[in-house]
Amino acid sequence: MASHPLLSMQAIDKRFGVVPALRASFLEVEEGEVMALIGENGAGKSTMIKVLNGFCQKDAGEITFDGRPWQAASPQEAQRNGISTIFQEINLIPFRTITENIYLGRELKHRGGFLAWRRMHEGARRLLEAFGVDIDVGAPLGQFSTAIQQMVAIARAISFEAKLVIMDESTSSLDEQEVQVLFQTIRRLKAQGVAVVFVSHKLDELYAVCDRVTVMRDGKTVAVASMAEMDKLRLVATMLGRDLAEVRRQGATAFSEAARPPGAELLSVDSIAVSPKVKEASVSVRAGEIVGLAGLLGSGRTETARAIFGAEPHQAGRISFEGKPQHFADPRQAIAAGLGFCSEDRKHEGIIPRMSVRENMTLALLPALARSGIVNEREQRRIVLRFIKDIGIKCASAEQPIRELSGGNQQKVLLARWLCMNPKLLILDEPTRGIDVGATSEIQKLVRRLANDGLGVLMISSEIEEILEGADRIFILRDGRTVGQMSRADASEATLMAAMAHGSGDAAPHGGEH
Amino acid sequence: MSVDLKEMLIKPASSEETEGRQPRPSAAAWLSRYGAYLALALLVLFNLAFTPHFATMQTFSVNLAQICTIVIVGVGMTLVIATGGIDLSVGSLMAIAGAIAPGFFTGYYFPSAPPYLNIALSIAVPIAVAGLFGLFNGWLVAGFRIQPIIATLVLFIAGRGIAQVWTNGDLQVFKMPAFQAIALGHVLGVPLQIWIMLAVVILAAWVLRRTVFGRQVLAVGGNEAAARLSGVPVGRVKCLVYVASGLCSGVAGLIVIAMNSAADANLIGMGTELDAIAAVAVGGTLLSGGRATTTGTLVGALIIQLVRYTLLANGVPDSAALIAKAALIVIAVWLQRQERA
Ligand SMILES: Nc1ncnc2c1ncn2[C@@H]1O[C@H](COP(=O)(O)OP(=O)(O)OP(=O)(O)O)[C@@H](O)[C@H]1O
Ligand SMILES: [Mg+2]
Numbered sequence: 069m070a071s072h073p074l075l076s077m078q079a080i081d082k083r084f085g086v087v088p089a090l091r092a093s094f095l096e097v098e099e100g101e102v103m104a105l106i107g108e109n110g111a112g113k114s115t116m117i118k119v120l121n122g123f124c125q126k127d128a129g130e131i132t133f134d135g136r137p138w139q140a141a142s143p144q145e146a147q148r149n150g151i152s153t154i155f156q157e158i159n160l161i162p163f164r165t166i167t168e169n170i171y172l173g174r175e176l177k178h179r180g181g182f183l184a185w186r187r188m189h190e191g192a193r194r195l196l197e198a199f200g201v202d203i204d205v206g207a208p209l210g211q212f213s214t215a216i217q218q219m220v221a222i223a224r225a226i227s228f229e230a231k232l233v234i235m236d237e238s239t240s241s242l243d244e245q246e247v248q249v250l251f252q253t254i255r256r257l258k259a260q261g262v263a264v265v266f267v268s269h270k271l272d273e274l275y276a277v278c279d280r281v282t283v284m285r286d287g288k289t290v291a292v293a294s295m296a297e298m299d300k301l302r303l304v305a306t307m308l309g310r311d312l313a314e315v316r317r318q319g320a321t322a323f324s325e326a327a328r329p330p331g332a333e334l335l336s337v338d339s340i341a342v343s344p345k346v347k348e349a350s351v352s353v354r355a356g357e358i359v360g361l362a363g364l365l366g367s368g369r370t371e372t373a374r375a376i377f378g379a380e381p382h383q384a385g386r387i388s389f390e391g392k393p394q395h396f397a398d399p400r401q402a403i404a405a406g407l408g409f410c411s412e413d414r415k416h417e418g419i420i421p422r423m424s425v426r427e428n429m430t431l432a433l434l435p436a437l438a439r440s441g442i443v444n445e446r447e448q449r450r451i452v453l454r455f456i457k458d459i460g461i462k463c464a465s466a467e468q469p470i471r472e473l474s475g476g477n478q479q480k481v482l483l484a485r486w487l488c489m490n491p492k493l494l495i496l497d498e499p500t501r502g503i504d505v506g507a508t509s510e511i512q513k514l515v516r517r518l519a520n521d522g523l524g525v526l527m528i529s530s531e532i533e534e535i536l537e538g539a540d541r542i543f544i545l546r547d548g549r550t551v552g553q554m555s556r557a558d559a560s561e562a563t564l565m566a567a568m569a570h571g572s573g574d575a576a577p578h579g580g581e582h
Numbered sequence: 583m584s585v586d587l588k589e590m591l592i593k594p595a596s597s598e599e600t601e602g603r604q605p606r607p608s609a610a611a612w613l614s615r616y617g618a619y620l621a622l623a624l625l626v627l628f629n630l631a632f633t634p635h636f637a638t639m640q641t642f643s644v645n646l647a648q649i650c651t652i653v654i655v656g657v658g659m660t661l662v663i664a665t666g667g668i669d670l671s672v673g674s675l676m677a678i679a680g681a682i683a684p685g686f687f688t689g690y691y692f693p694s695a696p697p698y699l700n701i702a703l704s705i706a707v708p709i710a711v712a713g714l715f716g717l718f719n720g721w722l723v724a725g726f727r728i729q730p731i732i733a734t735l736v737l738f739i740a741g742r743g744i745a746q747v748w749t750n751g752d753l754q755v756f757k758m759p760a761f762q763a764i765a766l767g768h769v770l771g772v773p774l775q776i777w778i779m780l781a782v783v784i785l786a787a788w789v790l791r792r793t794v795f796g797r798q799v800l801a802v803g804g805n806e807a808a809a810r811l812s813g814v815p816v817g818r819v820k821c822l823v824y825v826a827s828g829l830c831s832g833v834a835g836l837i838v839i840a841m842n843s844a845a846d847a848n849l850i851g852m853g854t855e856l857d858a859i860a861a862v863a864v865g866g867t868l869l870s871g872g873r874a875t876t877t878g879t880l881v882g883a884l885i886i887q888l889v890r891y892t893l894l895a896n897g898v899p900d901s902a903a904l905i906a907k908a909a910l911i912v913i914a915v916w917l918q919r920q921e922r923a
Binding site: 377379398399400404411416417418419420427432434435437441443 | 792793794795797798800801804805807808809810811812813814815868872873
């Protein structure tokens with residue numbers, strides 16, 4: 069028994085129409101092992117997972133799990149039989165309560181068949197407490213941040229007591245602290261003999277929790293190794309299929325081009341309040357400057373950004389743009405003034421799933437592409453093809469429905485939606501979420517280049533590194549208030565973490581957790 | 583019925599989304615999208631083979647005339663459904679348009695106006711009024727965020743009442759060839775109402791495909807939050823689709839009274855909302871929004887009509903034909919559900 073791996077997937081083929089997504093790829097996971105699964109956007113990681121959990125059916129190949137041939141017709145069935153999945157795109161029901169979401173499909177009942185609400189609420193609360201999340205489990209899921217929703221999805225998946233838990237980019241919307249909590253959970257699972265497949269584009273995370281790594285490229289498994297014998301550079305090189313030397317030369321820094329001195333003030337936000345979370349947020353952005361907005365989960369970063377963009381009303385404070393006081397009543401006015409906003413919630417606020425890559429990319433640009441209301445499709449196609457090429461979007465054609473793209477490639481299309489508008493100020497909420505290492509640096513470079521051409525950027529990121537490396541200036545939000553400001557030169561991981569957690573920008577460094 | 587259709591689609595679909603299932607049988611996806619065309623082709627072939635006198639101009643005109651008003655209303659409905667809404671008031675708006683019109687061409691409102699002006703008014707004013715009522719629907723939906731099914735229920739109930747009050751509940755009978763030409767006139771041997779229907783279908787298809795407004799309609803239906811954040815004027819788009827639906831209902835109301843040489847506020851457009859929704863669903867427009875085809879709606883209406891015709895022409899009683907119609911709708915909706923990702 070011990071000689072057999074817990075899971076063995078061999079020679080898996082899967083194609084969507086004519087596009088091969090998996091070609092003779094394989095994956096083996098031992099009992100109690102944490103296996104990293106990595107690869108570029110569109111490499112086939114999610115497809116591999118979906119084939120395993122029955123979300124879709126393989127075209128060819130063998131799967132054995134726990135010593136028996138494995139065949140799941142649906143993720144629910146997989147869950148019942150010991151494989152629980154946290155999907156890349158959170159798929160819970162936003163308008164149902166947290167408890168309902170956690171107990172969906174296996175509700176606790178009283179003997180008479182009535183739902184045992186009290187017990188379920190209690191169970192849900194306890195489950196989440198283990199993750200350090202203390203919230204009202206009776207409230208609809210949709211009113212919480214993406215990070216909380218992500219935690220709920222994780223809690224739900226783990227509560228199935230599976231033998232194998234799959235996490236497809238589960239950390240993408242979590243900040244450092246929550247990631248640590250998740251890692252503790254993973255270690256606990258491991259100690260109980262539960263195996264984990266862990267997909268992430270953040271390499272540091274892999275080294276922190278994973279035992280081995282499986283690398284995929286273009287639908288094929290190209291390497292399996294223990295984490296210890298695969299250093300970062302080798303990993304990236306294998307993933308991208310490039311020379312070790314070449315990768316080394318390029319280095320890891322992304323916003324590499326030097327920043328130019330910023331221009332005139334573009335945006336100034338003075339003590340705005342946005343109910344319920346934001347009380348007194350102030351930010352300013354100059355032309356040609358990348359400003360980072362840092363803060364812990366729930367500090368009100370996204371809400372502040374949305375209020376600036378007119379997506380949410382603010383109750384107090386002033387916003388001025390290009391020197392003029394502005395109070396955008398809706399995003400349309402903000403867009404007309406030259407703002408762009410790329411939401412963190414790709415699925416619910418970003419993509420229009422059935423529409424093509426072309427239409428998704430030009431959604432905001434549409435009025436500008438039209439003469440007397442009729443879309444100039446030739447111009448539209450020209451722009452779209454240019455961006456597909458420029459930022460390397462992997463798709464079958466511009467006409468492919470966006471929902472068929474891999475998560476990272478969807479994100480690129482959404483970025484292009486705003487880049488093609490030529491905005492004066494771009495608000496990026498987690499711009500590189502779910503984007504692979506190579507493409508992340510491409511995008512960061514692009515953002516820096518645009519900034520050097522005069523674009524102002526307000527960037528929210530839960531990745532400290534991205535803020536530290538990318539931003540010229542950093543504003544720190546805590547509990548809905550701006551508590552400090554740092555210039556790039558003053559900021560270090562320690563000072564920034566300390567300020568985010570408990571204090572102002574110049575608070576004594578307090579040794580942020582590593 | 584329409585309530586059930588929406589519920590059937592939306593509820594199970596969202597729970598399905600939760601656990602995620604592949605749009606597994608891509609055959610179902612294909613059928614949901616193009617199956618209507620295939621079904622229509624099969625029906626025509628079947629009739630060509632088995633139904634006597636099928637391939638005549640007479641059959642062609644009769645069958646098309648039967649569905650004209652359903653298709654015209656259905657086109658407006660397609661736009662509304664494309665945004666994720668629904669319009670139950672269409673039948674009542676038809677009644678309003680039909681009730682207002684005779685007063686113009688009979689010279690009752692403006693006895694001294696020249697006849698051609700009265701005819702023109704009898705066409706333009708009722709359509710405009712129906713459009714205004716559509717605007718009211720849109721205002722409720724977009725301005726107050728009332729669920730479309732509830733918002734349009736208001737005029738579904740009150741609209742017919744308004745029409746009845748306007749005519750004192752009387753049946754208006756008339757003979758006015760100049761006006762009735764919209765239904766009874768022929769161009770190139772084909773009834774004018776069929777030309778009108780085709781024009782409406784093609785115009786709407788073009789708008790959906792080529793104009794900013796059309797794309798925005800589909801964007802709103804596909805993901806409203808994303809559309810709003812991308813600067814799509816969601817409220818205005820929603821408002822306008824209900825106006826379009828009102829205008830279509832107005833046209834249909836006029837055709838009905840022109841065909842019947844009579845306007846009866848109690849009967850005009852009775853049940854049309856359900857026929858229109860059925861045609862839209864069978865035609866391949868997604869009831870949850872985000873994908874729409876007006877030619878599909880035409881084909882959907884034709885299928886429902888031809889199934890009934892085929893059964894009747896081959897000696898099956900009308901009650902059985904109704905069951906066949908219900909079955910068609912169920913199949914269409916089922917196919918749509920299979921396809922969801
Ligand atoms: N339903 C689908 N229809 C058509 N093509 C698809 C479908 N799902 C996935 N693909 C294609 O399969 C390939 C692999 O996609 P997959 O989602 O597995 O990538 P991934 O490795 O998870 O990428 P990411 O890191 O961006 O999440 C991609 O090229 C994608 O476009
Ligand atoms: Mg993926």
